[in-house]
Amino acid sequence: MAPSILVLGTFAIAPIFYALFLSFQKVQLLGGIEYQFAGWRNFARLVEDDRLGIALRNTAEYVAIVVPTQTILALILAVTLNAGIKGKNWWRIIYFLPTVTSSAVLTLIFMWIYNTDGLLNHFLAFWGLPTYNWLGDPAVALKGIMLMNIWSTAPFFMVIYLAALQDIPKSLYEAAALDGANQWEQFFCITLPLLKPVTFFVVAIGVIGTFQLFDQSYIFSGGTGGPNNATLTIVLLIYQAVFRDLQMGYAAAIAFLLAAIIISITLIQRQFLGSEKFD
Amino acid sequence: MKKEWLNFVFLAILVALLLIGCWNFVLAPASDKQMPVSIRLGGWGASPAEQTLLRQVLQDFEAKYPDIKVKHEIIADQYMDVIKTRLIGEAAPDVFYLDISEAPFLMSQNVLEPLDPYLTPEFDLADFATPLLESFRYRERLYGLPKDYSTLALFYNKQAFAAAGLTAPPRTWEELLTYAKQLTVDLNQDGRIDQYGCGVLPDLARQVYKIEAFGGQLVDSNGYAAFATEAALQGLQLLVDQYRLDRSSALPSDLGTNSVDEMFGRGKVAMIITGNWTIPYLNETFPDLEFGAAEVPSINNKPGTMLFTVAYVMNKQAEHKAEAWQLISYLTGKEGMQKWTSTGFALPTRQSVLAALGYARDPLRAPLIAGIDYATPWQGGKNLSIVATNFNNQLLSTMLGEQPLKQAMVRAQESANRQIRANE
Amino acid sequence: MARRQLQFDNWHLVWFKGLIYVLLILYAAVTLIPFLWALSASFKPLSEIVSGEINFFPRHFTLENYRQVFLREPLFLRWFFNSAIVAISVTASNLLFNSMAGYALARLQFRGRGFWFFLVLAVLAIPIQVTLIPTFLILKSFGWLNSYQGAIVPSMVNATFIFMMRQFFVNFPQELEEAAQLDGLNRFEIFWQIVLPLAKPALAAQAVFVFMSSWNNFLLPIVILFEPEMFTLPLGLNTFKGQYISYWNYIMAASMVFTLPALGIYAFFNRYFIEGIALSGSKK
Numbered sequence: 001m002a003p004s005i006l007v008l009g010t011f012a013i014a015p016i017f018y019a020l021f022l023s024f025q026k027v028q029l030l031g032g033i034e035y036q037f038a039g040w041r042n043f044a045r046l047v048e049d050d051r052l053g054i055a056l057r058n059t060a061e062y063v064a065i066v067v068p069t070q071t072i073l074a075l076i077l078a079v080t081l082n083a084g085i086k087g088k089n090w091w092r093i094i095y096f097l098p099t100v101t102s103s104a105v106l107t108l109i110f111m112w113i114y115n116t117d118g119l120l121n122h123f124l125a126f127w128g129l130p131t132y133n134w135l136g137d138p139a140v141a142l143k144g145i146m147l148m149n150i151w152s153t154a155p156f157f158m159v160i161y162l163a164a165l166q167d168i169p170k171s172l173y174e175a176a177a178l179d180g181a182n183q184w185e186q187f188f189c190i191t192l193p194l195l196k197p198v199t200f201f202v203v204a205i206g207v208i209g210t211f212q213l214f215d216q217s218y219i220f221s222g223g224t225g226g227p228n229n230a231t232l233t234i235v236l237l238i239y240q241a242v243f244r245d246l247q248m249g250y251a252a253a254i255a256f257l258l259a260a261i262i263i264s265i266t267l268i269q270r271q272f273l274g275s276e277k278f279d
Numbered sequence: 280m281k282k283e284w285l286n287f288v289f290l291a292i293l294v295a296l297l298l299i300g301c302w303n304f305v306l307a308p309a310s311d312k313q314m315p316v317s318i319r320l321g322g323w324g325a326s327p328a329e330q331t332l333l334r335q336v337l338q339d340f341e342a343k344y345p346d347i348k349v350k351h352e353i354i355a356d357q358y359m360d361v362i363k364t365r366l367i368g369e370a371a372p373d374v375f376y377l378d379i380s381e382a383p384f385l386m387s388q389n390v391l392e393p394l395d396p397y398l399t400p401e402f403d404l405a406d407f408a409t410p411l412l413e414s415f416r417y418r419e420r421l422y423g424l425p426k427d428y429s430t431l432a433l434f435y436n437k438q439a440f441a442a443a444g445l446t447a448p449p450r451t452w453e454e455l456l457t458y459a460k461q462l463t464v465d466l467n468q469d470g471r472i473d474q475y476g477c478g479v480l481p482d483l484a485r486q487v488y489k490i491e492a493f494g495g496q497l498v499d500s501n502g503y504a505a506f507a508t509e510a511a512l513q514g515l516q517l518l519v520d521q522y523r524l525d526r527s528s529a530l531p532s533d534l535g536t537n538s539v540d541e542m543f544g545r546g547k548v549a550m551i552i553t554g555n556w557t558i559p560y561l562n563e564t565f566p567d568l569e570f571g572a573a574e575v576p577s578i579n580n581k582p583g584t585m586l587f588t589v590a591y592v593m594n595k596q597a598e599h600k601a602e603a604w605q606l607i608s609y610l611t612g613k614e615g616m617q618k619w620t621s622t623g624f625a626l627p628t629r630q631s632v633l634a635a636l637g638y639a640r641d642p643l644r645a646p647l648i649a650g651i652d653y654a655t656p657w658q659g660g661k662n663l664s665i666v667a668t669n670f671n672n673q674l675l676s677t678m679l680g681e682q683p684l685k686q687a688m689v690r691a692q693e694s695a696n697r698q699i700r701a702n703e
Numbered sequence: 704m705a706r707r708q709l710q711f712d713n714w715h716l717v718w719f720k721g722l723i724y725v726l727l728i729l730y731a732a733v734t735l736i737p738f739l740w741a742l743s744a745s746f747k748p749l750s751e752i753v754s755g756e757i758n759f760f761p762r763h764f765t766l767e768n769y770r771q772v773f774l775r776e777p778l779f780l781r782w783f784f785n786s787a788i789v790a791i792s793v794t795a796s797n798l799l800f801n802s803m804a805g806y807a808l809a810r811l812q813f814r815g816r817g818f819w820f821f822l823v824l825a826v827l828a829i830p831i832q833v834t835l836i837p838t839f840l841i842l843k844s845f846g847w848l849n850s851y852q853g854a855i856v857p858s859m860v861n862a863t864f865i866f867m868m869r870q871f872f873v874n875f876p877q878e879l880e881e882a883a884q885l886d887g888l889n890r891f892e893i894f895w896q897i898v899l900p901l902a903k904p905a906l907a908a909q910a911v912f913v914f915m916s917s918w919n920n921f922l923l924p925i926v927i928l929f930e931p932e933m934f935t936l937p938l939g940l941n942t943f944k945g946q947y948i949s950y951w952n953y954i955m956a957a958s959m960v961f962t963l964p965a966l967g968i969y970a971f972f973n974r975y976f977i978e979g980i981a982l983s984g985s986k987k
Contacts, residue, residue, distance in 0.1 A: 115535020226672030
């Protein structure tokens with residue numbers, strides 16, 4: 001326990017306290033670091049920045065769609081793969097491929113799938129569905145990023161669910177079967193309740209991961225968040241503030257707003273899913 | 280089972296710690312004072328052929344100066360973010376690449392070493408093209424020596440021109456627009472256009488000369504965005520109208536490509552406006568393509584293009600400044616520059632090297648070289664990144680037909696200036 | 704009546720199974736096709752990749768990309784070695800520390816337990832972009848820039864997996880631990896001998912994820928590792944991105960070989976997600 005506190009303390013918590021300190025400063029970073037107390041000015045700027053509202057709206061929409069979809073998909077995949085399927089191992093490896101694929105390859109793959117003449121449009125046209133300019137059209141750009149993210153993170157959560165399913169005693173199912181419960185009843189009365197703590201984790205990490213969406217929107221928009229702010233996310237704003245403008249104080253203020261949102265959602269979620277132990 | 284796990288975990292930690300320990304032990308004597316001085320050189324990645332070339336130039340340098348060793352550090356991605364972070368931590372390379380667009384910001388931050396005191400008559404500073412040097416001057420001091428440069432030129436597909444009965448590249452923007460319409464064709468009659476006239480990139484880096492064509496400006500003298508004026512809009516309107524009304528140009532994402540170079544190489548567009556870097560790329564990747572180059576067509580009867588360059592700059596914190604200067608002066612000196620630019624990846628910034636390599640007689644490179652006399656340097660004060668981010672964000676939405684140009688540019692300008700003010 | 708019900712169930716089951724296999728295959732296509740395409744792209748010359756055609760089999764099959772990336776790169780083995788050292792040490796220490804911390808948060812009654820949990824959440828909620836520069840300054844003050852310690856120590860503990868382990872431990876039946884306590888085992892013995900063996904599936908999942916995230920880690924290494932000799936694989940293999948033009952053929956080849964070790968680790972630990980109860984003996 002002591003080493004983990006030490007490492008977390010040094011490399012996770014100290015930077016956060018440093019950031020907290022910075023959020024009340026105006027910082028000159030280059031050419032010798034200088035601080036100048038700024039009071040609440042960085043936080044006041046949050047209210048004035050209209051891009052923040054847009055980023056929040058984009059991010060919230062993204063979270064609201066991606067988190068439930070990827071959680072349910074991961075659960076379905078895990079339960080299916082955990083049932084008596086032939087060649088379990090192979091399915092599990094194939095399904096995990098999107099998560100191991102590196103982000104550079106993912107980007108190229110999706111350029112190939114999403115381009116106007118690409119795989120997805122061919123597929124949609126084949127079924128007589130409308131096709132889109134997935135990369136260029138701001139109305140669908142965020143949707144494209146959502147699809148890509150669900151595809152690549154669902155296997156991650158699938159593995160966590162798979163691990164959790166191993167810990168459910170078989171005896172419970174045997175007892176339920178003796179009592180005449182069918183498979184659906186077993187799933188809803190045994191599996192789901194026992195997975196509650198893990199679901200709490202999966203949803204919480206999903207919320208954190210999606211609220212911190214950055215890579216894809218950075219790659220798709222070249223770091224601008226365009227067109228017309230359609231792919232602007234909170235972390236993209238933070239990134240711009242830190243590295244483009246070197247405004248660490250303001251970046252830290254946005255980060256604390258983000259953290260406050262994430263933590264409140266997680267605490268609310270806890271009320272519903274309850275992290276308390278099952279007995 | 281549990282024992283195995285435990286053993287595995289402990290063994291792995293032990294091995295790791297031992298290795299770390301040994302490593303330090305091995306490394307420690309290596310930093311002995313008797314060794315030659317080592318200079319850290321930072322830059323971004325490139326094609327394997329270009330990396331090999333640079334490696335050779337550096338080896339030649341080390342052969343000539345045996346008591347200096349060069350440690351070439353490639354920063355694979357997000358170059359400026361990494362450089363800024365390392366500068367803040369006072370751990371940046373001694374000598375590193377600096378793009379023209381980022382120069383005003385870094386020069387104003389007191390992290391670069393002025394190079395004037397090191398200049399000698401033999402170095403022959405006057406040999407450099409003046410606009411290139413001016414881009415790296417701040418408050419009367421020179422902070423960087425440009426290693427190579429490029430302007431933009433019009434590249435056209437000769438086969439497509441011949442098929443459309445066009446014999447020469449356009450000289451004015453009106454001609455370009457007319458030609459582009461003729462070159463926009465549905466070759467196989469399937470109702471979808473197979474070849475567009477122009478491939479365009481709605482990116483500020485490629486558009487500033489259009490803003491200036493009718494007397495507009497990108498930023499005012501205080502570094503605030505000032506491009507939402509009638510004069511500036513008139514130039515940009517050319518880009519938007521060609522795309523929206525004539526429908527004779529295409530964006531890379533329209534055609535499922537990553538860049539204008541790729542669209543051109545694949546024959547999806549007949550003309551692009553791009554720089555020297557495209558020439559080796561096209562020759563290597565699309566060897567069958569026949570293409571020519573010409574100066575960018577004049578807008579409003581004025582020639583115009585963009586100027587891009589990268590300089591070697593010295594870190595103010597560099598420990599061995601004399602040796603760092605040796606490296607810079609070799610790489611940007613006549614001998615080193617000739618080696619670096621001899622294979623055509625880049626154009627030399629020294630007039631003497633340019634003459635020696637004869638690029639002015641190369642039909643593909645002559646228009647790029649001619650452009651330097653009237654090119655707009657890709658700079659816009661120290662807030663350029665804020666200006667460019669907002670501009671690109673909004674211009675793209677105009678191209679997509681979401682809002683009229685004027686509204687988009689007013690929005691971009693206001694948003695950029697709000698951020699600049701808040702940062703001050 | 705009972706007989707008919709049974710027949711209906713059988714018929715129902717066959718359909719259901721068939722449907723499941725169809726869905727399994729469809730989803731496998733969704734995950735496999737893009738990967739196979741990337742694999743085939745790594746055998747294509749750049750001109751064929753950017754040609755935009757949807758061809759699965761390279762028309763101009765070439766090994767040149769791999770040759771360029773591995774044979775002509777003198778440091779490839781060194782980078783592989785660096786990545787392996789960092790990833791293995793990070794995985795080992797994470798397995799140990801995260802599990803202990805997670806267990807403590809799930810079970811031990813110490814003061815401020817709620818606060819610690821809250822802190823773990825807060826650590827997760829602050830994006831790395833904000834903490835990167837402070838972390839860099841801390842490593843610099845330790846003199847750990849451009850070193851293995853610098854690459855390993857900040858990742859030795861991971862709040863995500865402390866949280867995950869806590870969620871797993873919370874679900875464990877306490878009776879077993881109570882029984883062990885009656886047998887005279889202390890907290891540590893209970894943790895080592897009873898709890899950890901039960902947590903094997905979770906540990907396996909954690910091992911896979913930690914290894915992968917360390918193996919793929921880019922942002923911190925690119926800032927703190929300067930010299931080519933110290934690069935990890937993603938840094939070394941990503942130098943094919945030019946200022947204006949990206950060499951996708953080399954990037955694809957590099958990424959493919961780069962992906963294999965992570966996939967191998969997953970395939971190895973995969974069996975622990977299947978076993979579990981059967982091996983860990985009677986539970987509850």
